[in-house]
Amino acid sequence: MVAYFVLAMTLFFDDAYEEVMRKLVDGLRFLRSWDEDWQLPTSSALCQARARLGAEPIRELARVARPLAGAGTPGAWLGDLRVMAIDGVQLDVPDTADNxxxxxxxxxxGLDAPYPKVKVLGLGECGTHAVIDAHLGGVLVDERELAPLAGQCRTRDARACRPRVLQPRILAGGHCDRRRIAVAGAVSTEIARSHRPG
Structure with a gap:
């Protein structure tokens, strides 16, 4: 349950710990899959549970996650190429000196943010919205620096349209549709280069 909680925190990043857990449990209660006597843990208890869980289960989940799009998944393919996109988000992390x-x-x-922030750059399938790879960095790091130029697909937003970003993308095997905002491509990584099943 704690692993689900950690994942849910990225979806409901504006909510307090207790509210995130409440949203998880309410869905299970609706399905009659939860003990009605269960008490919502305190924020401190949830923080301790996260510390006990550690990073390894989430790291393993990211390692085994694979593209989900099948041959008939709408919006997942452009010909035989998997349509991918990159997007970034900033998340608050615990207020520690290490963070x-x-x-x-x-x-x-003009003021320092109340909490340290991590910048997350995710690579996702457009057809399923599944994030299949992510890179982390400091809050002030440019998104273009988070993902290696070779082997990654780039979006065509205002920052990514500059020639110094487009040229390495094409060299890495990506395909850029200049008429659209997104990039469709199969690039040099095994996951993103996979072709349409069947």
Whole structure:
């Protein structure tokens, strides 16, 4: 349950720990798959449970996750190429000296942010919205620096349209549709280069 909780925190990043857990449990209660006598843990208990879980189960989940799109998945394919996109998000992390040193706090309206923030750059399938790879970095790191130029698919937003980003993308085997915002491509990594099943 704690692993689900950790994943849910990325979906409901604006909610307090207790509210995230409440949302998870309410779905199970609706399905009549949860003990009604169960009490919602405190924020401190949830924080301790996260520490006990550690990073390894989430790391293993990311390692075994694979593209989900089948041959008939709408929006997943452009010819025989898997359609991929990259997007970034900033997430608050616990207020520790190690996190501040590793990721920084960022600045908002001239003031330091209240918590350190990690920048996450995810590679996802457009047809399923499944994130199949992610890179982490400090809050002030440019998204283009988080993913290696070779072997990654790039989006065509305002920052990614510059020639120094487009040229390495094409060299890495990506295919760029200049008429659209997204990039469709099969690139040099095994996961993203997989062709349409069947």
């Amino acid at each position: 501040e040193d590793a990721f920084g706090r960022g600045v908002s309206q």
